[in-house]
Amino acid sequence: MSGLLPFLAQRLFRALIALWLVSTVVFVVMRLSGDPVPLLLPPDAPTSEMERVRRELGLDRPLPVQYAVFLSNTLRLDFGRSLHFREPAFTVVRGYIAATLELGLTAFFLAAVVAVPIGLLSAMKRNSVLDHAAMGVALIGQAAPTFFLGILFILLLSLKADLFPTSGRGGWQHLVLPALTLGAFTMASIARLTRSAVLEVLRADYIRTARAKGLGEAIVVGKHTLKNASIPILTITALQFGTLLGGAVVTETVFSWPGIGRLAVQSIYNRDYPVVQCTVFLAAVMFIAINFAVDLLYGALDPRARAN
Amino acid sequence: MDVTRRELLKGAAALGVAGTLSQGLRGPAQAQTTQKKELVTAQGGDIARFDPHFSTSSNDIRVSFNLFDNLTSRHPDGKLYPGLATEWKLEGQTAWRFKLRQGVKFHNGDPFTSADAKFSIERTYDPNAKTMVSTALATIDRIEAPDPYTLLIHTKKPDPLLPARLAFYGGQIVPKKYLESVGNDGFNAKPVGTGPVSFNSWVKDDKGVFDAYAGYWGGKPDFDRWVVRAIPETAPRIAALLKGEVDIITQLPPDQEDRVIANPATRVEGALYAGLYCLGVNSKRPPLDNPLVKQALSLAIDRDLIVKELWKGRGIVPNGPIAKGDNHFDAKLPALAYNPKEARERLKKSGYKGEEIFIETTVAYVSQDKAMSEAIAAMWKDVGVNVKVEVIEYSVRAQKTREKSFKGVWWSDPTSTLGDPDGMMWRLLGPGGPMDYWRDAKWDELGNAARFSVDEKFRAEAYRDMTKIFLEYLPWLPVIQPYEDYGLQKYVEWTPNPNQQFEIRRFNLKFRRA
Numbered sequence: 001m002s003g004l005l006p007f008l009a010q011r012l013f014r015a016l017i018a019l020w021l022v023s024t025v026v027f028v029v030m031r032l033s034g035d036p037v038p039l040l041l042p043p044d045a046p047t048s049e050m051e052r053v054r055r056e057l058g059l060d061r062p063l064p065v066q067y068a069v070f071l072s073n074t075l076r077l078d079f080g081r082s083l084h085f086r087e088p089a090f091t092v093v094r095g096y097i098a099a100t101l102e103l104g105l106t107a108f109f110l111a112a113v114v115a116v117p118i119g120l121l122s123a124m125k126r127n128s129v130l131d132h133a134a135m136g137v138a139l140i141g142q143a144a145p146t147f148f149l150g151i152l153f154i155l156l157l158s159l160k161a162d163l164f165p166t167s168g169r170g171g172w173q174h175l176v177l178p179a180l181t182l183g184a185f186t187m188a189s190i191a192r193l194t195r196s197a198v199l200e201v202l203r204a205d206y207i208r209t210a211r212a213k214g215l216g217e218a219i220v221v222g223k224h225t226l227k228n229a230s231i232p233i234l235t236i237t238a239l240q241f242g243t244l245l246g247g248a249v250v251t252e253t254v255f256s257w258p259g260i261g262r263l264a265v266q267s268i269y270n271r272d273y274p275v276v277q278c279t280v281f282l283a284a285v286m287f288i289a290i291n292f293a294v295d296l297l298y299g300a301l302d303p304r305a306r307a308n
Numbered sequence: 309m310d311v312t313r314r315e316l317l318k319g320a321a322a323l324g325v326a327g328t329l330s331q332g333l334r335g336p337a338q339a340q341t342t343q344k345k346e347l348v349t350a351q352g353g354d355i356a357r358f359d360p361h362f363s364t365s366s367n368d369i370r371v372s373f374n375l376f377d378n379l380t381s382r383h384p385d386g387k388l389y390p391g392l393a394t395e396w397k398l399e400g401q402t403a404w405r406f407k408l409r410q411g412v413k414f415h416n417g418d419p420f421t422s423a424d425a426k427f428s429i430e431r432t433y434d435p436n437a438k439t440m441v442s443t444a445l446a447t448i449d450r451i452e453a454p455d456p457y458t459l460l461i462h463t464k465k466p467d468p469l470l471p472a473r474l475a476f477y478g479g480q481i482v483p484k485k486y487l488e489s490v491g492n493d494g495f496n497a498k499p500v501g502t503g504p505v506s507f508n509s510w511v512k513d514d515k516g517v518f519d520a521y522a523g524y525w526g527g528k529p530d531f532d533r534w535v536v537r538a539i540p541e542t543a544p545r546i547a548a549l550l551k552g553e554v555d556i557i558t559q560l561p562p563d564q565e566d567r568v569i570a571n572p573a574t575r576v577e578g579a580l581y582a583g584l585y586c587l588g589v590n591s592k593r594p595p596l597d598n599p600l601v602k603q604a605l606s607l608a609i610d611r612d613l614i615v616k617e618l619w620k621g622r623g624i625v626p627n628g629p630i631a632k633g634d635n636h637f638d639a640k641l642p643a644l645a646y647n648p649k650e651a652r653e654r655l656k657k658s659g660y661k662g663e664e665i666f667i668e669t670t671v672a673y674v675s676q677d678k679a680m681s682e683a684i685a686a687m688w689k690d691v692g693v694n695v696k697v698e699v700i701e702y703s704v705r706a707q708k709t710r711e712k713s714f715k716g717v718w719w720s721d722p723t724s725t726l727g728d729p730d731g732m733m734w735r736l737l738g739p740g741g742p743m744d745y746w747r748d749a750k751w752d753e754l755g756n757a758a759r760f761s762v763d764e765k766f767r768a769e770a771y772r773d774m775t776k777i778f779l780e781y782l783p784w785l786p787v788i789q790p791y792e793d794y795g796l797q798k799y800v801e802w803t804p805n806p807n808q809q810f811e812i813r814r815f816n817l818k819f820r821r822a
Contacts (some may be wrong), residue, residue, distance in 0.1 A: 038703075038710040050710075084356060085512075087493070100394055154547050166547040167539055169514055256539040258513035266354075268515075270701055 011295050015288045022284040026277050027070055031063065035270030036083055057083065070277070079278035084267065089274035093260060093282060099169055100259035103251070104244050106175055107183035112237060115187045119194025119234075123202065124221070135190065141188030146247050150181040150254035178255040182247050186240040193236045197229035204228070220304040231302055238294035242287050314514060340573070342799040342822040345813065347531040350545050352507045353791035354513045354538035358499040359492065361432055361439040369477060370517060370810035371536060376480035376501035378469045379406055379425060379459075384579065384803040384811055386633055386727060388471055391480055392420065392502065393459070398762065401466045402449070406459040410581065414483045415506035422453035425485035429461070430476075439452050444478030454787070455588035465760040468767070472726040476807070504529045504813050528815040534812065542683055549574055549795045552806045556800060558810075560793040561675060562620040568795040575798050578791035582724045582806035583631050583732060585669070585674050586784040587684075587717040596665065596716065600658035601780040605665075605717075608691040609649035609684055611644060615788055618676050618683065623790035624720060628775040629737075631789055633806060635728040635764075636771040651691040666716030670705050677719040680787065683765050709742060717785065723807065729771050730759050746783040 037053050043190060054060045058069070058080075073080065079089035118138075122131040157177060158166045164176050201207060210220050248261035260279050267275040353367040360372040382389035384638050393406040412420040429451060432441045447467040452460040463470060474478065482501065487495045499507050504526060505518035516536040520529045527807050537554065539545040546564055548554045550571050560568065560576060568574045595601045611625040625643040630636060665688070669681035688695045700708070700718075720743065727729040733757045736743045751774055758770040778784075794804050799820045805811050 035707060036703075038706040086357075086496075092512070099514075151543050152542055159547050162551070166551050166553055167544045167549075168537060168553075169511075183474055254541055254544055256514070256537065256541075256544065258511060262540075269702060284580055 002100050007299060011292055012089065014291055018288055019281070019284055023074055023277065023281050026280045027067060030271075030273045030276055043163065074281065077280070080274035082272055082275045084270045084272045084275070089278040092275055093263065093278045096258060096260045096263045097282065099112055099257060100248055100261060101250070103178055103182060103257055103259060104241070104248060106179040107186065107244055108188045108241060111183040111187035111190055111240070115190035116194050116233065117133070119191040120198055120226070122191070122195045123198035126199065133196070138188040141184040144184070146181060146185065147254055149184055150177070150251060153177045154183055167254075169257055175183070178251050178257050181254070182244060185247060186244060187239055190233065190237055194229070194233050197232045198225055201225050201229045215231040218265045227301070231298065234294055234297060234301070238290055241290045245287065312719060340798045341820045342797070343822065344555075344662060344819060345532040346535060347533070347537065347817070348535045348537065348554045349810070350537045350539045350548055350554045351558045352538075352545065355510065355516050355536065356711065357496055358507065359496040360438070360482070361441050361478065362496070363440055364477050366808045367538075369808065371518070372480060373503070373809045374505050375499055375503045375507060375518070376482065377503050378475050378479040379408075379482065380475040380479070382472070382475040382727065382805070382807065382809070384805040384816060386806060388475060391475070392425065396471055401762065402463045404461045404463070404470050406461065408457040408459060409525060410457055410557055412502050413499045413523055414486065414502050415521060415739060416483070416486055418485055420481070420484055421456040422459045423456070424484045425459050425481055426451045426453045428481045429479070431482070432478045441478035444476070445473055447473070449808050466762045467760070467765070468762045469726050469728055469730055472728060472731070476725050481513070504708065505534050508533070529812055529814050530818045543620060546795065549797070552797065556794055556796045556802065558794055559675075560795045562622040562793065565620065565622075565793060567702040574795055575797055576793055577796055577802065577804055578793040579804040580624070580633060581631070581709055581790050581792050582727065583722050583788045583789070584626050584629075585788045585790060586720050586786045587719045588714065588743050589717050589745065589783055590714045591781070591783055595658070595660050595663045598658050598660070600654045601660055602785070603653040603660065603780075604651040604660075604691065605688060605693065606782055607645060607654065607691070608687050609648045609785070609787065610646045610687055611787060614683055615682060618679050619788065619790060622793060623788040626786035626789050628770065629733040629778045629784060629786065630729050630775065631724050631732065633727070634724050634732070636768050638770050638772065638775065641775070648691050655692060665693055665695050667695060667697045668700050668708070668714055668716060668718040670700055670702060670719055673702055673705060674719050674721045681719070684787075706719055712745065720784070722784070725807070729774070733774070733778070734759060743783070748777055748781060751777045
């Protein structure tokens with residue numbers, strides 16, 4: 001237990017640095033990308049009007065001042081007022097987070113629940129028809145672009161087979177196609193990685209020993225193989241959550257899902273700095289929180305991680 | 309990123325996937341009649357604001373023109389009809405007297421009176437209100453409300469188009485008492501008007517829900533509830549229509565119409581756009597300051613081919629700067645000519661030495677812009693123009709519009725806001741207008757005189773002369789006047805409005821009942 005506290009403190013410190021870096025990069029990039037004021041006003045608005053709006057939004061102040069204000073406000077979760085919606089950016093983004101979490105977690109859960117057993121089975125039945133079929137499908141899942149899969153699912157499963165609605169948010173039926181689309185890449189990655197991790201462990205001496213001493217296959221797989229293979233699986237799964245957040249941008253657009261991915265894209269077009277900053281910041285928080293949780297799990301799964 | 313995806317999406321939808329499905333497709337909604345009590349429409353973007361004085365975006369005005377009424381109303385047939393005003397007349401040169409409709413109530417029960425009308429119109433140009441429509445009614449000098457049902461509007465100079473101005477954006481009437489008590493933010497969050505639907509709820513980027521207003525003076529709409537969904541991508545928007553999830557979709561591209569027509573339950577309805585798709589020209593920059601070069605560029609464009617191939621026939625070739633359907637459109641004028649031989653001659657005569665001419669195109673800012681740019685570039689190359697196509701992003705376009713810093717030609721979709729050349733070419737090309745890159749003393753004089761004249765005969769002559777000058781100097785290169793198409797279920801009887809208003813009042817939208 002003695003190693004746990006410094007371990008936690010160190011991880012927390014790194015997480016905070018990451019958050020600071022992310023928010024700074026977003027701040028700089030958004031300011032490099034152009035002036036939002038011409039987009040907010042009609043094309044024939046006079047220059048005086050432009051200047052008034054710029055002053056009102058604080059965009060006339062020097063960049064370092066804007067940055068200082070931005071940092072101190074961010075600490076209080078105050079990201080400013082959305083230039084487009086004209087309400088606090090945090091309030092705007094908060095309204096979208098539930099939808100993205102619902103979609104992201106379903107896709108994530110679906111991916112993990114389906115992919116780990118498939119990967120495991122593929123490894124156990126290596127080079128069988130099942131293995132080839134599963135890995136073939138996984139390859140397609142990894143290679144097919146999200147928007148293509150999304151449209152394909154809409155055409156086949158919604159229009160042709162009439163199983164699910166085409167788009168929008170509502171009951172569980174609305175969730176199936178976007179979650180499948182979003183989870184496809186993750187599912188494929190996890191399945192392939194599970195397979196190779198399990199194969200590697202299966203070759204290890206301690207598995208031969210376990211088998212030699214006459215342990216049943218269930219115990220060999222369940223206790224010795226899976227637990228040891230779980231560390232790389234866990235790593236890739238956690239990293240995949242980031243991919244899910246990125247993939248959400250496209251999936252949410254295709255399925256008209258009112259989540260933060262779609263909000264982020266629209267806000268970038270609108271040069272709505274406060275909303276973009278808030279969205280990226282909260283996405284980073286989610287990503288870092290997941291990684292932090294995985295780090296903790298490592299510690300639990302592998303004592304060597306704590307010692308290091 | 310969105311750009312590539314959108315293109316690829318269109319490709320994916322248009323390619324085999326769609327083909328395979330169209331035969332096997334048996335939409336669940338085969339019925340040509342319905343018992344539905346809910347109207348569901350899908351548009352390409354979400355609503356951003358309900359307050360009608362704070363937005364002119366088409367996604368917003370489709371809703372706000374139905375939450376609110378104007379004093380006058382432009383119907384899909386292009387004519388002006390009474391709205392909250394029952395009649396109006398010009399007194400002298402600069403005073404318009406409006407008689408207001410009696411017995412009208414706002415959604416919250418407050419009665420509508422001349423005080424609301426006066427407040428609403430004054431709010432648009434009140435510098436403290438900081439609205440987005442501050443120039444829409446700027447010809448007004450002052451307003452009197454002598455009694456609850458009379459409004460007297462004095463204009464600064466004679467303004468023949470005031471009733472037309474009041475029918476479009478800026479002219480929506482808001483409730484004075486309610487707005488003052490809840491403030492701008494409160495009003496936008498829970499808007500109240502006199503229109504045929506009242507606000508129920510809004511989930512951003514998902515849907516807006518509106519209830520039919522039983523007490524509407526024009527009769528309760530033919531449904532109980534209206535749901536407006538935002539489905540940004542074209543393919544899923546069409547899929548939602550084919551599956552019967554929505555009743556009407558907007559922004560149906562011409563190359564996707566076959567799918568809607570092939571489906572037994574759906575059909576296509578279009579309106580000739582009240583405006584033109586043009587290439588704006590920076591006439592200050594050589595060689596585009598030379599009228600002969602611009603004439604050559606215009607003569608080199610095979611517009612018929614563009615209409616036929618890229619638009620599948622869903623458009624017409626313009627004959628000048630005035631859109632068909634507008635006041636003073638001259639039907640006798642021939643369509644803009646295609647004559648590559650003459651184009652080469654004029655280029656030679658102009659002394660053009662192969663200077664680069666840039667097409668700064670957006671992608672999907674106006675429908676088909678990039679494809680049309682590539683086609684036009686090829687046509688210009690054929691006559692010996694050194695043309696270069698550059699793709700710019702929307703915000704860059706907005707910036708260049710603002711700074712008037714386009715390098716050559718760019719896409720623009722001038723809208724005729726008043727059904728009159730004053731609300732289109734003079735508004736945009738006039739001195740100080742957003743597309744002021746060219747001046748001609750005679751043209752300016754005519755435009756100014758026509759704006760402030762109440763003599764329609766004089767105005768007709770002025771616009772005829774202005775068209776002549778326009779065709780010589782070509783400050784725009786008009787390319788097409790397209791149809792704006794919608795997909796709808798066959799059980800919906802509805803006529804689209806050419807100016808992007810989305811009219812769902814009882815006179816224009818009915819469900820075919822069994």
